[in-house]
Amino acid sequence: MTWDHFIYFAISAVLLWAAGAFFAFKEKKEKQVYAFTIGGLLVFFAFILGLWIHLERPPLRTMGETRLWYSFFLPLAGIITYARWRYKWILTFSSLLALVFTCINLFKPEIHDKTLMPALQSPWFAPHVIVYMFCYALLGAATLVAAFMLVKGTKERVFALTDNLVYVGLSFMTIGMLFGALWAKEAWGHYWAWDPKETWAAATWFLYLTYIHFRLARPLRHKFAAWLLILSFCSLQMCWWGINYLPSAQGRSVHTYNAK
Amino acid sequence: MxxxxxxxxxxxxxxxxxxxxxxxxxxxxxxxxxxxxxxxxxxxxxxxxxxxxxxxxxxxxxxxxxxxxxxxxxxxxxxxxxxxxxxxxxxxxxxxxxxxxxxxxxxxxxxxxxxxxxxxxxxxxxxxxxxxxxxxxxxxxxxxxxxxxxxxxxMQRLHMTAFRGQLEWRGIDENRQFHELPFSIRLNHFILEEYPPQPIGVDEKTGKMRYERVPKRFASDVTLFTSDGVQKDDTVDVNHPLAVEGWKIYQLGYDEMRGKESEYSILELVRDPWLPFVYTGIYMLITGAVWMFLTAGRKKKEERL
Structure with missing residues (x-):
């Protein structure tokens, strides 16, 4: 299976996710919600698995490949949130965001060769990136909810969901970062090197910590908290791909693999 | 204020x-x-x-x-x-x-x-x-x-250039100072595996196809001689460092001009006596993060009760 087959899987998965999101708004249609969303996830994962086999390495190296996981984890995070807290609109959010990233991959896939340099051939590689992608998905959903509240007005119940998403997202971010540190010790001899991406990851981690402590210090300052969340997500985007365009990161980051 | x-x-x-x-x-x-x-x-x-x-x-x-x-x-x-x-x-x-x-x-x-x-x-x-x-x-x-x-x-980080068949027990630090190690290393064989060459275009001068050669794996077959007289054969791979007498030995590089025919292998030697304490902190954080993931959303209810 190659990127040429992606469009068929992508369209089927997105349609299934849309159906799941639609049924979430209907009363007593929970079975359909789960069936369609999980069906979409299975279709999408089948493609990832096929690509994995075709490439003879985990598809986690290029930007296009990480976006693939991101599109997969968004509805997964959505359905877990739905199962746990029953927010009916969360699946609409997650499906829309997954659609955006699927479309980017369809129009600008950034396909690269099969090679995987020795430093990346590690059992830490897959968990490090997958955990981070899941974290990005959760925090992306939290940011969308915050932006939605800034437009429509804040509600305590909805803010509780945002906090839950941030707590779960931050725990995954911590795990992803520390897996990276443990891997770096095995691959490069030191667990932390203040590489530009690592520095930005630390700054982003501190920003999300600022958010959760701010929520505890000033629980009623909803608007400021929502803006803080949006700012933190911008920092996360910098860390994920923005750093590749930063002049100071060129050539001295161990995290820029897809630069030609 | x-x-x-x-x-x-x-x-x-x-x-x-x-x-x-x-x-x-x-x-x-x-x-x-x-x-x-x-x-x-x-x-x-x-x-x-x-x-x-x-x-x-x-x-x-x-x-x-x-x-x-x-x-x-x-x-x-x-x-x-x-x-x-x-x-x-x-x-x-x-x-x-x-x-x-x-x-x-x-x-x-x-x-x-x-x-x-x-x-x-x-x-x-x-x-x-x-x-x-x-x-x-x-x-x-x-x-x-x-x-x-x-x-x-x-933390000590030294580089060592190990030539094939020769015994080496010195490392060089970032200030170009030599340090003697409590053990010695002999490079027996340097291993280089490459991906199939990828065509990357035509050379304008010769008109021939140019190929890119990407290493898939590089590693060193070494024999370690420790201070207590023990002799051990092992392989240093990227991502698979060797541990010996408080030091870790990493595969760092080789003679890239000669590739498979490289006469030497560049190793990195790292000693970090405080690492167990740092790892204690890191594992506590990982456990705390897993805990936070499992209990997120329940805390609020408890506080209200």
Whole structure:
């Protein structure tokens, strides 16, 4: 299976996710919600698995490949949130965001060769990136909810969901970062090197910590908290791909693999 | 501002004062030379630092400032400034963050707050459900940051060029100084596996196809001779370092011009005696993060009850 087959899987998965999101708004249609969303996830994962086999390495190296996981984890995070807290609109959010990233991959896939340099051939590689992608998905959903509240007005119940998403997202971010540190010790001899991406990851981690402590210090300052969340997500985007365009990161980051 | 009780505003003012002091120190005495805190200075510093945290904690009932330091009001500005400074100094400039006084002062402020609130939780331990995750996250980060920073000066990183068939027991540090090791290494065989060559275009001069050769694996077959007379054959692979007598041996490079025919292999040797303490902190943080993921959303309900 190659990127040429992606469009068929992508369209089927997105349609299934849309159906799941639609049924979430209907009363007593929970079975359909789960069936369609999980069906979409299975279709999408089948493609990832096929690509994995075709490439003879985990598809986690290029930007296009990480976006693939991101599109997969968004509805997964959505359905877990739905199962746990029953927010009916969360699946609409997650499906829309997954659609955006699927479309980017369809129009600008950034396909690269099969090679995987020795430093990346590690059992830490897959968990490090997958955990981070899941974290990005959760925090992306939290940011969308915050932006939605800034437009429509804040509600305590909805803010509780945002906090839950941030707590779960931050725990995954911590795990992803520390897996990276443990891997770096095995691959490069030191667990932390203040590489530009690592520095930005630390700054982003501190920003999300600022958010959760701010929520505890000033629980009623909803608007400021929502803006803080949006700012933190911008920092996360910098860390994920923005750093590749930063002049100071060129050539001295161990995290820029897809630069030609 | 400055009317009691203090809020976050005072926190930002204190943080900015730290920044100004940091800039003056940077300008006055230059970057922090961490090599000066090498053993046994770091263990003395650590004892003094821990004593300072415990003594100030004991004074908290008399000094309102210390009680404020242990509140969310102090945590938020400290974390926000740490984030801003990490980006401003770390990404925008070429300086190493930990050699910059401004960052280190804010970093020390965050760490000290972590120390105080960790003691507070231990002293006022009520329920494991509430306090164990809190301590895993906060005390774990405290341990990792403090031991990682103070232990950095004791870390040795040497490069060794091992020629095939020759015994080597010296490593070279970043200042081009030789160091003798307690063991020796003999390179028996250098291994290089490559991906199938990828065509990358036509050479304009010769008109022939040019191919890109990407290494798939490179490794060294070595024999180790330890100080107690033991002889051991092993392989050093990228991502699979060898551990011997407190040192770790990493595969770093080779003669890239000659590829498979490389006569030597470049190894990196690392000794980090503080690593077990840093790892204790890291594993506490990982456990705390897993715990946070499993219990997110339940905390609020309990608080309401």
């Amino acid at each position: 400055w009317r009691k009780p203090w809020t976050m505003k005072e926190g930002f003012a204190i943080g900015l004062a730290f920044c100004v002091v940091g800039l003056l120190l940077q300008w006055g005495i230059g970057p922090i030379a961490w090599s000066l805190v090498a053993w046994p200075v770091n263990i003395i510093l650590l004892s003094v630092y821990l004593t300072f945290i415990i003594l100030t904690y004991a004074l908290r009932k008399k000094v309102e400032l210390l009680r404020w330091c242990m509140s969310y009001q102090a945590a938020v500005p400290a974390l926000a400034l740490a984030s801003v400074l990490a980006v401003a100094l770390g990404v925008m400039t070429d300086l190493s963050l930990l050699s910059h006084w401004t960052f280190v002062l804010i970093f020390a402020w965050v760490t000290t707050i972590l120390g105080w609130i960790s003691i507070k939780r231990i002293v006022h331990f009520r329920s494991w459900k509430r306090d164990i995750p809190f301590l895993l996250n906060h005390l774990g980060l405290f341990i990792a940051l403090v031991t990682g920073t103070l232990g950095n000066a004791d």
